[in-house]
Amino acid sequence: MVGDCMILTRRIPRELAKxxxxxxxxxxxxxxxxxITFGGIIGNDSIIHTVEKYQVESNAxxxxxxxxxxxxxxxxxxxEDHGVNAEKAFYTDITLxxxxxxxxxxxxxxxxxxxxxxxxxxxxxxxxxxxxxxxxDNSIKIGQTxxxxxxxxxxxxxxxxxxxxxxxxxxxxxxxxxxxxxIAFVNEDMFTTLLEAGDTAFVFNYxxxxxxSLSDAEVKEILAEEAALGLFLQKDANNRMTEYxxxxxxxxxxxxxxxxxxxxxxxYVLVVFVQNDIEKESGIIGTFYSLGYTRxxxxxxxxxxxxxxxxxxxxxxxxxxxxxGVPLLTADSIAYYSLPALELCYAPAYLAYGxxxxxxxxxxxxxxSVTRKLSATxxxxxxxxxxxTSRNKITELPxxxxxxxxxxxxxxxxxxxxxxxxxGLLVSIFLLVMSTSLWGSLxxxxxxxxxTVPYDYQYSVSTPPxxxxxxxxxxxxxxxxxxxxxxxxxxxxxxxxxxxDNPYYPLNNLSADSQVYVSDSLIAKLGITSxxxxxxxxTLTGRQYQIEAVGEYEAPTGLYAFMDxxxxxxxxxxxxGYYNTLLSNDSLALDASYVLSTTTTDDIKKAAxxxxxxxxxxxxxxxxxxxxxxxxxxxxxxxxxxxxxxYNISLLKILGYNKRELSKxxxxxxxxxxxxxxxxxxxxxxxxxxxxxxxxxAHLSVSIQVYIYPYMYALIIAIIFAxxxxxxxxxxxxxxxxxxxxxxxxMD
Amino acid sequence: MYITLKDVSKSYAADNxxxxxxxxxxxxxxxxxxxxxLGPSGSGKSTLLNxxxxxxxxxxxxxxxxxxxxxxxxxxxxxxYRRNKIGFIFQLYNLVPDLTVRENILVCKHLTKSSLDxxxxxxxxxxTPHARKFPHQLSGGQQQRCAVARALVKNPSVLLCDxxxxxxxxxxxxxxxxxxxxxxxxxxxxAIIVTHNEALKGMAHHIIKLKDGAIRQDYANExxxxxxxxxx
Numbered sequence: 001m002v003g004d005c006m007i008l009t010r011r012i013p014r015e016l017a018k019x020x021x022x023x024x025x026x027x028x029x030x031x032x033x034x035x036i037t038f039g040g041i042i043g044n045d046s047i048i049h050t051v052e053k054y055q056v057e058s059n060a061x062x063x064x065x066x067x068x069x070x071x072x073x074x075x076x077x078x079x080e081d082h083g084v085n086a087e088k089a090f091y092t093d094i095t096l097x098x099x100x101x102x103x104x105x106x107x108x109x110x111x112x113x114x115x116x117x118x119x120x121x122x123x124x125x126x127x128x129x130x131x132x133x134x135x136x137d138n139s140i141k142i143g144q145t146x147x148x149x150x151x152x153x154x155x156x157x158x159x160x161x162x163x164x165x166x167x168x169x170x171x172x173x174x175x176x177x178x179x180x181x182x183i184a185f186v187n188e189d190m191f192t193t194l195l196e197a198g199d200t201a202f203v204f205n206y207x208x209x210x211x212x213s214l215s216d217a218e219v220k221e222i223l224a225e226e227a228a229l230g231l232f233l234q235k236d237a238n239n240r241m242t243e244y245x246x247x248x249x250x251x252x253x254x255x256x257x258x259x260x261x262x263x264x265x266x267x268y269v270l271v272v273f274v275q276n277d278i279e280k281e282s283g284i285i286g287t288f289y290s291l292g293y294t295r296x297x298x299x300x301x302x303x304x305x306x307x308x309x310x311x312x313x314x315x316x317x318x319x320x321x322x323x324x325g326v327p328l329l330t331a332d333s334i335a336y337y338s339l340p341a342l343e344l345c346y347a348p349a350y351l352a353y354g355x356x357x358x359x360x361x362x363x364x365x366x367x368x369s370v371t372r373k374l375s376a377t378x379x380x381x382x383x384x385x386x387x388x389t390s391r392n393k394i395t396e397l398p399x400x401x402x403x404x405x406x407x408x409x410x411x412x413x414x415x416x417x418x419x420x421x422x423x424g425l426l427v428s429i430f431l432l433v434m435s436t437s438l439w440g441s442l443x444x445x446x447x448x449x450x451x452t453v454p455y456d457y458q459y460s461v462s463t464p465p466x467x468x469x470x471x472x473x474x475x476x477x478x479x480x481x482x483x484x485x486x487x488x489x490x491x492x493x494x495x496x497x498x499x500x501d502n503p504y505y506p507l508n509n510l511s512a513d514s515q516v517y518v519s520d521s522l523i524a525k526l527g528i529t530s531x532x533x534x535x536x537x538x539t540l541t542g543r544q545y546q547i548e549a550v551g552e553y554e555a556p557t558g559l560y561a562f563m564d565x566x567x568x569x570x571x572x573x574x575x576x577g578y579y580n581t582l583l584s585n586d587s588l589a590l591d592a593s594y595v596l597s598t599t600t601t602d603d604i605k606k607a608a609x610x611x612x613x614x615x616x617x618x619x620x621x622x623x624x625x626x627x628x629x630x631x632x633x634x635x636x637x638x639x640x641x642x643x644x645x646x647y648n649i650s651l652l653k654i655l656g657y658n659k660r661e662l663s664k665x666x667x668x669x670x671x672x673x674x675x676x677x678x679x680x681x682x683x684x685x686x687x688x689x690x691x692x693x694x695x696x697x698a699h700l701s702v703s704i705q706v707y708i709y710p711y712m713y714a715l716i717i718a719i720i721f722a723x724x725x726x727x728x729x730x731x732x733x734x735x736x737x738x739x740x741x742x743x744x745x746x747m748d
Numbered sequence: 749m750y751i752t753l754k755d756v757s758k759s760y761a762a763d764n765x766x767x768x769x770x771x772x773x774x775x776x777x778x779x780x781x782x783x784x785x786l787g788p789s790g791s792g793k794s795t796l797l798n799x800x801x802x803x804x805x806x807x808x809x810x811x812x813x814x815x816x817x818x819x820x821x822x823x824x825x826x827x828x829y830r831r832n833k834i835g836f837i838f839q840l841y842n843l844v845p846d847l848t849v850r851e852n853i854l855v856c857k858h859l860t861k862s863s864l865d866x867x868x869x870x871x872x873x874x875x876t877p878h879a880r881k882f883p884h885q886l887s888g889g890q891q892q893r894c895a896v897a898r899a900l901v902k903n904p905s906v907l908l909c910d911x912x913x914x915x916x917x918x919x920x921x922x923x924x925x926x927x928x929x930x931x932x933x934x935x936x937x938x939a940i941i942v943t944h945n946e947a948l949k950g951m952a953h954h955i956i957k958l959k960d961g962a963i964r965q966d967y968a969n970e971x972x973x974x975x976x977x978x979x980x
Contacts, residue, residue, distance in 0.1 A: 007847065007851050007854045007855045008844075008847075008855060010847060010851055011844065011846045011847060014846035014847075015846060018846060281844075283840055283842040284842045284843070284844055286842070287836065287838065287842040287895075288855075289803075289827075289830075290801065290803055290830060290834070290836040290838075291830065291831070291834070291835065291836055291856050291859065291898070291899065291902070292827060292828070292830040292831025292832070292834070292856075292859045292860075292902070293827075293831075293859070294827050294831075377803075377804075378803045379798060379803050379804055382803075382838065382842075
C-alpha cells in the first residue's frame with residue numbers, strides 16, 4: 001500500500017502550486033481563523049497564568065482587614081498560632097497635586113511583595129518604588145526625584161503588587177485611573193518615620209495568609225472580638241485582585257465559540273473543494289477503480305491534501321496567534337491592570353485542541369464526504385456522471401431570451417452549488433453578527449450604565465454619622481451571592497436595604513420580612529420571574545438567607561435585591577440604626593475620615609467604558625477576522641462554482657459570448673444567494689446571540705443585554721455587499737481567464 | 749477456455765423503459781489471443797467489455813474467467829479480480845495530470861505482486877524519453893501509450909481495450925495497434941479490443957460482431973495480418 005501513497009502524494013506539492021490562489025486563500029482563511037482563536041485564548045490564559053504565578057511568587061494575601069487602631073502583637077501572635085500569618089500593610093494617602101493621590105506603603109517583606117519591572121525595591125531612606133502605570137501616566141522615570149508629602153524621594157523602582165492588580169483606592173471603586181491614583185513603597189525606616197511624624201492619616205491595614213486551619217469567617221470572628229474591625233475582605237471578594245479574570249471571560253467565551261464555528265466553516269470549505277476535485281477527476285477515479293484500486297485507497301489519497309493543509313495552516317495559525325495575536329489582544333488588559341511582564345502560557349489542552357481537533361475534524365468530515373462521493377460505480381465515474389450532479393428537468397422555461405435561458409439553466413444546474421454557498425455564507429456572516437453584537441452590546445451597556453441607579457452619589461461610609469445628612473438616604477449595601485442553576489455558578493447580588501419610603505425604590509408594599517423587589521437585570525440573569533423564591537449566600541460565613549421576590553424595578557445592568565432596611569438589619573444581625581451607605585442626588589459635604597469611597601454615575605459609566613476599552617481590541621480583531629473570513633469564503637465558493645463550469649464558459653466564448661454576458665450568466669445569480677444568506681444569517685445570528693450571550697457574560701456580576709444598533713446592521717450589510725462587489729470584480733477577471741481551449745481538455 | 753460467457757443478458761432501465769443491451773451472449777476467448785468486438789454504436793460492445801472486466805453486472809447468464817464465475821462475485825471480490833487480472837484501456841486516457849509519465853505508470857505497479865519493470869515497459873513503449881514529462885506535454889498517441897503502460901504494469905492476464913484508438917489519428921492509431929500486438933506476443937496477454945473499425949479485423953485471432961445486443965458473427969481469423977500492414 002505504500003507504493004500508491006508514495007506516488008500519489010507527489011501530486012500534493014504540484015496541486016498546491018497549480019491551485020496556488022485557492023490553496024493560499026484556504027491557508028489565509030485557516031491562519032486568520034486559528035490565529036484569532038489561539039491568540040485570544042492563549043492571551044487570556046497567559047494573563048491568568050501570569051497573575052497566578054505572580055501571586056505565588058509574591059506570596060499574595062488570602063485576605064485583608066483594617067482596624068481603627070494598630071493591633072497588639074499578642075493578637076498577631078494568636079492569629080499565627082491559628083495558622084494565620086498577618087502582616088502590617090499600613091498606608092497613608094498623600095495628595096501630590098489637586099488631581100493625584102499616591103498611597104504610600106512600607107515595602108512588603110513577606111506578603112504581597114513587589115515584582116519590580118525596572119530598578120529595585122526601595123533600599124535607602126529616600127528611595128521610592130512606584131506602581132508602573134501611575135509612573136507612566138504621570139511621566140515618572142527611574143532616577144527622577146519626586147516630592148511626596150513634603151519629602152523628596154528618588155524613584156528607584158517601578159513594578160506591581162498582587163493586591164493591587166486593579167489599582168483602585170477602595171475595593172468598592174469601579175474603575176482604575178492611574179493618572180489620579182497610584183501606590184508607592186518606601187523602605188521600613190522611612191515608613192516608620194512617616195508614621196511616627198503623624199503628618200498624615202494612616203489606615204491600619206493588615207494582610208494575611210491563612211494555612212487553612214481557620215476559615216476566613218473564623219478569622220473575622222476572632223478579629224471582631226479582639227479589635228475594632230473596619231473592613232474585612234477575603235481575597236475572592238477583593239475586586240482589586242479578581243476583577244481582571246471576570247472581564248477576560250467575556251471575550252474568552254466568545255473566542256471559543258468563534259473557534260468552534262470557524263472549525264465547522266473550515267471543514268465545510270475543504271469538503272466543498274475536495275468534492276469539486278473529485279468531480280473533476282471522476283474519469284481518472286473510474287479508471288483507477290477499473291484497474292483495481294479500492295475505495296479506502298482513494299479516500300486516503302483525497303484527504304491527504306486537505307489534512308496536510310489544515311495541519312500546516314493550524315500550526316502557522318497558532319504561531320501567528322502567539323507572535324501577533326497575544327501581544328495585540330492582551331495589550332489593553334496589560335495597560336489597564338497592574339501586572340508583571342506577561343508570561344506566555346501554552347495550556348496543553350489548548351495546544352492539543354489546536355493540533356488535534358482541526359485535522360481530526362477535517363479527517364472525519366472528509367472521510368464521510370469523500371467516501372460518499374467515491375461510492376459511485378466505476379462506470380458512472382468513467383462517464384463523468386457523478387450521482388450528485390443536478391440535472392435540469394424543467395423543459396419549459398419562464399424566460400425566452402438566450403441569456404435568460406442560460407442563466408436559468410446555470411442556476412438550476414448549480415442549485416447545489418448555490419445552497420453550498422448559502423450555507424458557507426450563513427456561517428461566515430454569523431461570525432460577523434456575533435462579533436458585532438458583542439461590540440453593540442458593550443457599547444449599549446456603556447450607554448445605559450449611568451441610568452442603572454436613580455441616584456447620582458453613593459457614599460460608602462465606615463462609621464455612620466449619628467444623623468443622616470439632609471438630602472441623603474441611608475442604606476445598607478451588602479454583597480451576597482446567588483446560585484444560578486442555568487449557568488451553574490454564583491453571581492454577586494447587591495442587597496440594598498432602604499427605608500420603605502425612600503425616593504428611589506419605594507418598598508411600602510413589602511408585607512413579609514424576607515420579601516424583596518429585584519432588578520429586572522437580576523431576573524434576566526437568573527432566568528427567574530419577579531415572583532419567585534431564591535437563596536442568597538454569604539460566601540464568607542456560608543450563611544444562607546431565603547428571599548422572596550415580589551416585584552421588580554428597572555435597573556438595566558445591576559444585579560440588585562431591594563429590601564426594607566429594618567428587615568435587612570434583622571436578617572444580617574446589624575444593630576438598630578446601622579447603615580453603611582448614603583445615597584443622594586447631590587454631592588454631600590461629608591467628613592472624609594469616614595467616607596470609604598464615593599461612587600458617582602460617572603464612575604459607573606467609566607467602569608463600563610473601561611470594560612469596552614479593555615475588550616475593544618479583541619472584539620475589533622474578531623470583527624476584522626470575521627470580515628476577512630467572509631471575503632475568503634465567498635471568493636472560494638463562487639470560484640468553485642465557476643471552476644465547475646469552465647467547460648461551458650469555454651464553449652460560450654467559442655460561440656461568441658462576451659464578457660458582460662458571461663458575467664450575467666455565471667455571476668448574476670450569486671447576488672441572490674448573497675442576499676438570501678445575508679437576510680437569513682442576520683436574523684439567525686441575532687436569534688442565536690440570545691442564547692450565546694448569557695454564556696459569554698456568565699462570569700460577570702452585571703447583566704449585559706444583547707444589542708445591535710441599527711447602524712451596525714447597516715454596517716454589516718454594507719461590509720457584505722462591498723466585499724461581494726470586490727469579489728465579483730475578481731471573479732470577472734477569472735471568467736476572462738477561462739481559456740477557449742478548456743473545452744478541448746475534456747477530449748484528451 | 750480462458751474466458752467463457754454463457755447466455756449472458758443485460759438490460760438497462762431508464763424512465764420506466766427497459767433496454768436490452770446484451771441478449772443471450774454465449775462465447776469464449778482463448779488465452780493469449782487478440783479478440784475484436786465489432787459493432788455499431790449502441791450494439792452493446794462496450795457493455796460486453798465492462799461485464800467481462802467486472803465493471804458492470806449482468807442480469808442472467810454466467811461469465812467465467814479461468815474457471816471462476818465472476819458474475820456471482822460480491823463487489824469486494826470483483827475489486828480483487830480487477831486488481832489481479834484485468835488491465836483496462838479507454839478511449840479517454842484518464843491520466844493523472846499532475847503526475848509524470850513514469851509516475852502515472854508507477855501508480856498501478858503496487859497493485860499486483862507480479863508487476864512488470866517500469867523502465868522495461870517505458871522502453872518497449874518507446875516512452876523512455878518522455879518519462880519525466882507531464883500528460884499535457886504529450887501528444888494524444890503518447891498519452892494513450894502511457895495509459896497502456898499503466899494498464900500493463902501490473903502484468904494483467906486480460907487486457908480490455910475500449911475504443912483505444914478512438915481519439916487518435918491514423919498514424920498514432922497504427923502505432924498503438926502495433927504495440928498491442930507486440931505486447932500480446934511478448935506477455936501472452938489475452939487482449940479484447942472493442943472498436944467500430946472493421947479494418948482491424950486482420951490483426952485479431954477472434955472476431956465477434958454485435959448488433960442490438962446479440963452476436964451476429966463469432967469466428968476465428970485463420971489468416972492474421974500484422975497490425976503494421978492494416979489500412980483504413
